[in-house]
Amino acid sequence: MIDVTLLQSEVTVGETLSGRMTWTASSQKQPKEIKISMGWRTEGRGEVDRQTVEEIRLGEDRFSANGAVYSDFNFPIPRSGPVSYDGSLIRIIWEVRIVVDMPGFFSRDDKETYGFRVLPQPILSDRSRSDGY
Amino acid sequence: MGTDPYWAIGLSRNPFIAESLPEVPAALWIDRGFSAAPLVQTQRLVQILGEKGAGKTSHLKHWQQQAPGPYCYYPDGMARWKLPPVAAIAYWDEANRIPLPLLLQRFWQARQQQATIVAGTHADLSRWARLMGLTVQTIFLPALDVDALMAWAHLRIGAVRRSDLNPPQLVLSREQAAKIVAIAGSSWREAAVHLHIWAANAANAQRQMDSAGF
Numbered sequence: 439m440i441d442v443t444l445l446q447s448e449v450t451v452g453e454t455l456s457g458r459m460t461w462t463a464s465s466q467k468q469p470k471e472i473k474i475s476m477g478w479r480t481e482g483r484g485e486v487d488r489q490t491v492e493e494i495r496l497g498e499d500r501f502s503a504n505g506a507v508y509s510d511f512n513f514p515i516p517r518s519g520p521v522s523y524d525g526s527l528i529r530i531i532w533e534v535r536i537v538v539d540m541p542g543f544f545s546r547d548d549k550e551t552y553g554f555r556v557l558p559q560p561i562l563s564d565r566s567r568s569d570g571y
Numbered sequence: 572m573g574t575d576p577y578w579a580i581g582l583s584r585n586p587f588i589a590e591s592l593p594e595v596p597a598a599l600w601i602d603r604g605f606s607a608a609p610l611v612q613t614q615r616l617v618q619i620l621g622e623k624g625a626g627k628t629s630h631l632k633h634w635q636q637q638a639p640g641p642y643c644y645y646p647d648g649m650a651r652w653k654l655p656p657v658a659a660i661a662y663w664d665e666a667n668r669i670p671l672p673l674l675l676q677r678f679w680q681a682r683q684q685q686a687t688i689v690a691g692t693h694a695d696l697s698r699w700a701r702l703m704g705l706t707v708q709t710i711f712l713p714a715l716d717v718d719a720l721m722a723w724a725h726l727r728i729g730a731v732r733r734s735d736l737n738p739p740q741l742v743l744s745r746e747q748a749a750k751i752v753a754i755a756g757s758s759w760r761e762a763a764v765h766l767h768i769w770a771a772n773a774a775n776a777q778r779q780m781d782s783a784g785f
Contacts, residue, residue, distance in 0.1 A: 481584065483587075527764070
């Protein structure tokens with residue numbers, strides 16, 4: 439079973455998304471690898487575009503005998519974005535995606551995604567600028 | 572996912588996103604009178620005629636799931652100079668783009684092999700098919716109507732509802748459906764765009780209300 443806790447549900451471009459992933463075994467099988475990735479994708483009336491921005495891979499050396507794995511992650515959000523967007527025709531969705539690669543040809547990988555929002559940089563007011571901030 | 576506007580109306584996503592594959596899942600198929608696949612090995616051209624977005628490719632793909640056979644799409648331009656496949660049943664999409672020499676040769680071969688050719692086309696190919704000795708069946712896809720659109724929208728919305736306990740807060744009214752049919756004409760694709768906009772506006776409006784504490 440996969441569980442992810444994100445420290446932020448919203449993060450500004452240039453900042454870091456932090457969280458913890460926990461995986462517990464539901465069977466005797468140990469995974470070959472757990473991949474934690476962060477990226478964005480489009481969804482709506484058009485071709486899908488997607489990009490993985492950051493990725494962590496946990497190998498077999500990380501898996502304990504009791505079948506539990508956890509990993510903290512800190513993923514920087516690019517200053518160039520893109521920012522999250524919910525439009526009439528298209529959305530830009532940011533997600534943390536967990537894929538647990540299980541061994542065996544007939545085994546199904548465990549997968550979960552956790553959404554969060556990426557916000558633009560706040561615009562400084564003229565008054566703030568004149569105050570030297 | 573508390574920040575997702577579609578969660579606010581009981582959905583996991585917009586029901587009308589464009590899918591990456593042209594096939595319509597069986598659970599979301601709307602019968603318009605031509606759901607059964609043509610028979611194989613009939614020495615026949617089955618041509619399905621309709622405007623852009625009317626559902627020709629959807630029908631070809633739906634039939635292919637029932638009666639497997641090679642499928643070939645014809646783009647515009649030089650890439651259309653390729654021989655279409657001939658088999659017990661074969662599916663040609665945008666068949667009106669097939670250059671005439673290739674079309675005639677393949678119709679002739681289909682007759683030799685007693686094949687069934689299923690063609691999605693904007694133009695009537697019956698003259699050429701009969702010339703090469705095939706019988707012809709022509710299907711004209713019916714125009715988009717309000718009842719069909721409402722049934723389809725209901726299926727699509729149901730497919731993305733988050734919970735069986737609470738009904739989605741997105742229901743297409745007959746009045747709204749009629750407006751979309753009037754704009755979209757015979758194009759299901761155009762209707763889907765307008766439905767996507769309608770669902771997105773409803774989701775964003777609900778999220779704003781929730782944020783304002785209503």
